[in-house]
Amino acid sequence: MVAYVRVILKITPFIIMTDILILGQGARENVIKEKLAVNDNIVHTLDTIHFQEILGFCENHEIQIVIPGSEWYLCQGIKNFLETNIPHIQVFGPDRYQAQIEGSKLFSKILMNKLKIPTAPFYYVKNPDHFYCDDKLDDIVIKYCGLANGKGVYLPTQTDSVNTILHDLEKFGNDGFIVENRYHGTEVSVIAFCNGLESFLMPMAQDYKNIYDGNTGPNTGGMGAVCPVNILSDTELNVIKSHIDSAVRELKYIGIIYAGIMKTQDGIFFLEFNCRFGDPEAQCILNLLQSDLLGVISSCLAQETPELIWHDFHSATVVLSHELYPAEKLTNPVRMTWTNHLDDTIKIYYSNVTTDTTNTKYTTGGRVLSLTSVDMTQETALSNIYSNIDKITYPGVYYRRDIGVNSKLTDINNIFL
Numbered sequence: 001m002v003a004y005v006r007v008i009l010k011i012t013p014f015i016i017m018t019d020i021l022i023l024g025q026g027a028r029e030n031v032i033k034e035k036l037a038v039n040d041n042i043v044h045t046l047d048t049i050h051f052q053e054i055l056g057f058c059e060n061h062e063i064q065i066v067i068p069g070s071e072w073y074l075c076q077g078i079k080n081f082l083e084t085n086i087p088h089i090q091v092f093g094p095d096r097y098q099a100q101i102e103g104s105k106l107f108s109k110i111l112m113n114k115l116k117i118p119t120a121p122f123y124y125v126k127n128p129d130h131f132y133c134d135d136k137l138d139d140i141v142i143k144y145c146g147l148a149n150g151k152g153v154y155l156p157t158q159t160d161s162v163n164t165i166l167h168d169l170e171k172f173g174n175d176g177f178i179v180e181n182r183y184h185g186t187e188v189s190v191i192a193f194c195n196g197l198e199s200f201l202m203p204m205a206q207d208y209k210n211i212y213d214g215n216t217g218p219n220t221g222g223m224g225a226v227c228p229v230n231i232l233s234d235t236e237l238n239v240i241k242s243h244i245d246s247a248v249r250e251l252k253y254i255g256i257i258y259a260g261i262m263k264t265q266d267g268i269f270f271l272e273f274n275c276r277f278g279d280p281e282a283q284c285i286l287n288l289l290q291s292d293l294l295g296v297i298s299s300c301l302a303q304e305t306p307e308l309i310w311h312d313f314h315s316a317t318v319v320l321s322h323e324l325y326p327a328e329k330l331t332n333p334v335r336m337t338w339t340n341h342l343d344d345t346i347k348i349y350y351s352n353v354t355t356d357t358t359n360t361k362y363t364t365g366g367r368v369l370s371l372t373s374v375d376m377t378q379e380t381a382l383s384n385i386y387s388n389i390d391k392i393t394y395p396g397v398y399y400r401r402d403i404g405v406n407s408k409l410t411d412i413n414n415i416f417l
Contacts (some may be wrong), residue, residue, distance in 0.1 A: 011077055018294060019062055023054065024069030027319075027370040028279035031286050035293040036098060047266060051081050058086055065297065066091045071276050074255075075103035092297050093255035094275050099271040101247070101257070105145045105178045108273050111138040115250060117243045119270045122180035128166030133179070138163065139184060141182045146175030150209065150221040151326055155182065162208035186406075187263035187271070188231040189281050193308070195300040196254045199244040200308055201237065203288060205230035205281040209248040211326060213402045220326045224318045224403030227284035227377055232261070236268055241271065254300055276351060283349055283372045296314065316404060317372045318389060319351075322365030323398040335363035336394040345384040347372045363394060378404060 014360075017040045022029050037043045049072075058066065063094055066082060066089060068074050077096035082089050093099070100107035112119040124145070125131045133140065137156040142165055144152030151218040152172055154165045166177055190205055192199035205227035211217040232240070258274035258281075277285075286293065290309040299306035322330065333354065342348070349370045353386055354362050373384035382404045389399060 016162035017041060019064050020044065020294070021054075021058060021061070021063045022069055023047075023066065023067045023073050025350075026069065027351045027367070028277055028282040030349040031283045031372075032069065032277070032293070035286050035289065036067075038292070038389070039294070041294060051076075051078065054078065055082065055085055056304060058082065058089060061090060064088075065294075065301075067297070068093050069276065071099065071147060071274060074099040086406070090301050091312040092301060094251070094253055098251045098253050098255075099275045101251070101253075102275040103147055104175070105143055105272070109180075110177065111247060111250070111273075111297060112270055115246045117246070117270050118268060120180040121181060122178050124176055125166070125179060126176040128163060128170065128177070130167060131162065131177075131179075131328060133162055139182055141180050142166065142169070143178045143180070144172045144175065145170045145178055146173050146174040149220050153219050183262050183264050183266075183269055185262050186198050186231055187280055188229060188261050188263065189225075190232075190237070190244075190259045190261050191278060191281060191285065192241075192244055192257050193296055193300050194235050194248045194253050194257050195254055195306070195307055196242075196252050196303045197249065199241055199248050199257060200306055201241055201244075202285050202308075203282055204232060204237075205229065205278070205308060206231070207278060207281050208400060208403055211321075213400055213401075218326055220321075222278065222280045222319065223400045224316070225240070225278070225280045225284045226314070226316045226382070226404045227281065227288060228314065229262055232268070236263070239268065247273070254303070279351075280317040280319055280372075283347075283370050287298070287315045287347070287372055287374050288313060311374070313374050314378040314381050315372060315374045316378060316385060317370050318385045318399055319370050319384075320368045320389070320397060320399050320402050322363070322368065323396040325366050325398070328365075330363075330365040330396075333364050334395045336361040336363055336368075336392065337393055339393060340391045342371075342388045342391055343374050343384065345375065346388050352355050365396065368394075368397075 020043045022033055022045045025045050033043050044312040074093045079091040080097045107126050109122050137158050142154045188204050191202045197373050206229045207221050207222045207225040211220050256276050258278050260271040262269045262271050288311045290311050291307050296306040351367045351369055352363050371385045375381040
């Protein structure tokens with residue numbers, strides 16, 4: 001008798017180490033770094049506006065993939081520059097022309113109209129001195145046409161001076177202004193990975209842009225976010241995906257597309273396109289990503305379908321800023337102190353924090369850091385943050401106390417109560 005032994009060999013896949021460069025060092029870039037710093041990947045961050053410096057860094061460190069965190073790099077053409085000078089390098093994001101979906105609101109609105117993507121009627125104003133409005137001011141939105149760090153949108157009231165607003169927006173540059181109809185409803189952020197052929201949606205998020213509680217005060221880059229939210233139905237999400245897909249195919253777009261959506265009684269409207277992750281949405285969304293982020297990015301770069309698996313949890317983020325934000329930053333840094341250790345349920349992502357040789361931390365204001373928590377429910381995640389947030393202090397510390405309020409509306413009729 002011959003005895004046969006069945007041997008099962010478990011083969012561990014060979015993991016190729018990847019050198020990655022993230023451009024920018026804010027909270028968004030730090031969560032991207034956290035998600036990529038696995039499997040022996042070497043992840044660098046670089047915060048400079050000088051393209052030659054970026055080029056030298058890529059050459060010296062043999063960088064394979066570059067991920068620009070901020071729209072500024074993409075709109076200035078970092079993809080074109082690096083791929084021209086280093087043929088083998090890959091940049092995850094659009095080229096300069098494609099990045100106009102965020103860099104030029106005029107380009108974006110023309111593209112939406114061409115592709116029949118539902119958006120508000122608009123007109124373009126180049127010179128504020130030539131602007132005349134015969135509409136009620138509370139029926140319009142005024143947007144700076146170029147980049148404005150999330151601060152270029154005004155919702156005027158009847159007591160505002162439109163010309164004052166337009167001249168104030170000129171501080172961002174001379175790209176002109178978009179004046180469009182104002183819609184009322186609930187806003188939601190729909191962000192997608194794109195592979196040049198189609199889009200792959202992430203869980204819906206909702207951010208809080210106004211500086212003060214109750215969604216009042218000037219616009220900011222974002223004071224907090226929650227994810228997921230149940231604002232759009234599956235049918236509505238499928239419609240939104242089809243519209244984003246049309247833009248991806250039109251532009252042959254590879255990277256991240258962020259669609260700002262307004263759900264109204266009259267349907268779904270696209271408010272804007274952005275060409276990168278939102279901040280603070282990224283802190284929420286990427287903490288729910290179970291799949292390997294580098295694998296997702298690599299699939300998109302190869303125009304393949306990425307594997308996307310999401311944790312069935314809830315995440316929340318609250319931003320700590322300075323009380324002078326968004327008007328100005330501090331001239332002199334202020335010292336930050338921790339009155340107690342933060343609970344293990346909290347992650348910190350720094351935005352504008354420096355550390356000296358004694359490990360003392362300082363900030364010059366603006367958006368200082370994000371606190372993020374993941375838990376079984378949104379309420380618990382938010383409770384985790386607000387139970388810890390006062391353990392971090394510095395002169396002028398400020399944060400919103402109402403992040404997550406009204407974020408789980410599912411019935412369109414309740415939006416207008």
